[in-house]
Amino acid sequence: MEYKEKLKKRLYIAIAYLVLGAAMIAGAAVTKNVGDFMSSLGLMLIVVAAVRIRNYFIITKNEQTMRKYEIAETDERNLAIISRARSAAFSAFVLLSGAAVLVLSLLEQHEAARWISYSLLLLVVLYWVAYWVIRKRL
Amino acid sequence: MKNRIKELRRQKSATQDDLAGAVGVTRQTIISLENGRYNASLQLAHKIAVYFGLRIEDVFLFEED
Numbered sequence: 001m002e003y004k005e006k007l008k009k010r011l012y013i014a015i016a017y018l019v020l021g022a023a024m025i026a027g028a029a030v031t032k033n034v035g036d037f038m039s040s041l042g043l044m045l046i047v048v049a050a051v052r053i054r055n056y057f058i059i060t061k062n063e064q065t066m067r068k069y070e071i072a073e074t075d076e077r078n079l080a081i082i083s084r085a086r087s088a089a090f091s092a093f094v095l096l097s098g099a100a101v102l103v104l105s106l107l108e109q110h111e112a113a114r115w116i117s118y119s120l121l122l123l124v125v126l127y128w129v130a131y132w133v134i135r136k137r138l
Numbered sequence: 139m140k141n142r143i144k145e146l147r148r149q150k151s152a153t154q155d156d157l158a159g160a161v162g163v164t165r166q167t168i169i170s171l172e173n174g175r176y177n178a179s180l181q182l183a184h185k186i187a188v189y190f191g192l193r194i195e196d197v198f199l200f201e202e203d
Contacts, residue, residue: 071158076179077167 003070007056014052021045090127094120140199144172146190161185 024042059069072078097120104113147157154168161182170176171186178186178198187194 071162071164074162075164075167076182077170077176078164080176 003066003073004060007059007066010052011056014049014056017045017049018053021049090123094123097123139177139201140174141171141178142197142199143168143186146192146197147172150190157186157189160189 021042021044024045025039028036028039028042059066097116101113101116101120104110104116143157147154154165154172158165158168162185163182167176171178180194183194183198187197190197
């Protein structure tokens with residue numbers, strides 16, 4: 001079954017996250033840097049992996065549950081909702097960032113305004129790249 | 139776009155769950171379709187029409203604006 005294979009792939013990725021997270025924490029402990037950025041990131045990876053592994057076992061408990069999750073994941077209305085929500089979040093982010101740049105510039109916080117402008121520019125560039133790639137495919 | 143899903147489903151004595159399971163969508167999608175809040179894709183419209191043994195235009199009523 002195609003969906004089961006997809007779930008297995010997700011499980012392997014989660015296990016890889018788990019190993020990577022543990023390695024990061026071990027690395028931070030060996031170098032006596034427990035509590036630093038590496039160990040926090042490692043812990044975050046372990047938590048994400050644990051949730052994903054737990055989800056795998058819940059979803060694959062029986063065929064009926066798996067079918068329910070498969071339908072929920074492929075349901076066209078759900079996909080349309082996700083797409084619209086992303087689009088709304090994108091528009092809101094652009095508007096809020098633009099407003100933040102204006103306010104920060106007025107407050108003479110030029111450094112912060114510049115970094116927000118860069119992130120906004122990057123987002124717009126990524127949008128056009130994604131638009132171009134998707135247009136080629138459709 | 140209006141549709142006759144609710145009417146046809148009742149004629150067939152099928153539940154929303156039955157229809158949802160048969161065409162591979164959630165029950166919520168069937169509810170939204172029946173209420174006219176969501177328009178089905180061509181693929182889903184085809185599956186629904188096949189489920190009722192009808193043509194797409196017999197289930198979905200196209201209206202010109």
